[in-house]
Amino acid sequence: DTGVSQDPRHKITKRGQNVTFRCDPISEHNRLYWYRQTLGQGPEFLTYFQNEAQLEKSRLLSDRFSAERPKGSFSTLEIQRTEQGDSAMYLCASSSGLAGVGLYNEQFFGPGTRLTVL
Amino acid sequence: AQSVTQLDSQVPVFEEAPVELRCNYSSSVSVYLFWYVQYPNQGLQLLLKYLSGSTLVESINGFEAEFNKSQTSFHLRKPSVHISDTAEYFCAVTLGGLRGGYNKLIFGAGTRLAVHP
Numbered sequence: 001d002t003g004v005s006q007d008p009r010h011k012i013t014k015r016g017q018n019v020t021f022r023c024d025p026i027s028e029h030n031r032l033y034w035y036r037q038t039l040g041q042g043p044e045f046l047t048y049f050q051n052e053a054q055l056e057k058s059r060l061l062s063d064r065f066s067a068e069r070p071k072g073s074f075s076t077l078e079i080q081r082t083e084q085g086d087s088a089m090y091l092c093a094s095s096s097g098l099a100g101v102g103l104y105n106e107q108f109f110g111p112g113t114r115l116t117v118l
Numbered sequence: 119a120q121s122v123t124q125l126d127s128q129v130p131v132f133e134e135a136p137v138e139l140r141c142n143y144s145s146s147v148s149v150y151l152f153w154y155v156q157y158p159n160q161g162l163q164l165l166l167k168y169l170s171g172s173t174l175v176e177s178i179n180g181f182e183a184e185f186n187k188s189q190t191s192f193h194l195r196k197p198s199v200h201i202s203d204t205a206e207y208f209c210a211v212t213l214g215g216l217r218g219g220y221n222k223l224i225f226g227a228g229t230r231l232a233v234h235p
Contacts (some may be wrong), residue, residue, distance in 0.1 A: 006162075033222060035217030043162070043207050048139075055130050056222065092161065104169050104212075107223065109162040 002026060004110035006092050012116045013082055020078045021113045025094030032075050033107060034067055036060065037089040046090075049075060050097070082117045089114050120211050129194040132234050133201055139194040139229045141183075141209030144185035151192040152223070153183055162208065168192065179203075204233045227228040 005024045025032050025061050030051050035043035046065070048056040051072035059068075062089075069075040079086055089112040095105040125140040143149060153165040166177040173185040183194045192209060209226040 035223075040127075040227065042124075042210070042228050043223070045224070048222060084127075093162075104167070106164060109154075111159075111161040111231035 004092055004094050004108050006090075006113050008113055009111060010114045012115075012118065015082060015084060015116050017082055018078065019078045019082060021090055021115075022032065022074055023075045023077070023092030023110060024096075025073070025075070025092070026096075026108055028096065029094035029108075030072065030097050031095045031105065031107075032069060033093040033095075034075070034077055035091040035093065037091060037112070038087075043091055046077075079115075082115075084117045087115055087117045115116040119147060120213070120224045122209050122211055122224055122226035124209055124229050125183070126229050127186065128230045128232065129228065130232045131199055132232060134198045136197050137199050137203075137231065139207050139209075141194065141226060142194045143190050143192065143209070143211050145190075145211065145213075147212060147213060148231065149211045151183075151185060152212075153177075153192075153194050154208045154210060154225075156206040156208065156228075158205070165194075165207070199231070199233045201233050201235060203231060206230050 007022045032049040034046040037043040046058050047067050049069040052069050064080045067077045091112045092110045095107045095109040121144045123142045131137045151168040154162045155165045156162050167177045168175050168185045176182045181196045206228045208228045210223045212221045212223050
């Protein structure tokens with residue numbers, strides 16, 4: 001399977017605990033995105049990486065959230081001191097940069113990690 | 119800033135009937151437009167996209183969407199739906215033109231299409 005993979009698929013945690021999610025993009029995709037999807041809503045952009053550089057962060061990404069992509073391949077999203085409002089589906093997407101400026105590089109989405117904070 | 123409004127949260131329809139899922143966007147600059155589909159317990163899949171050129175775009179499974187710049191709309195249509203089309207459909211935009219290469223997607227809230235026998 002050469003698609004975007006995410007681990008774990010489901011995570012149940014208690015309020016106040018820390019959680020970490022992993023995303024493995026499609027091989028050789030240098031662009032990686034994190035989105036959050038709450039129940040009944042569309043996905044909302046969280047952050048974007050080009051290779052290992054985090055180039056954009058949404059104001060939705062509070063100080064309790066941190067994302068990394070240390071070697072420009074897989075990425076992790078950590079949430080510290082989880083709150084019930086963090087319960088959501090966390091989606092990862094990747095794209096190549098081959099299309100160049102002015103053209104669109106399709107984003108391919110992973111299956112998501114569903115977080116439930118009790 | 120860009121925004122997307124999907125006017126119907128749920129659309130029930132009988133099998134083989136036509137369907138239209140409505141999407142309106144707001145942007146002061148050029149945009150690229152997309153429809154994504156999400157089947158239960160699966161990730162988002164790109165259904166079709168408008169980047170430039172012909173305002174009518176089609177998918178391989180019979181869906182089509184028309185970009186209407188004057189009405190800032192990108193409605194999705196299918197002349198005859200199947201049970202297997204039951205899913206959540208999301209309209210999305212991203213900045214077009216020079217910045218279209220790597221921008222984030224802005225999604226609507228989604229429309230749940232329920233096809234009944």
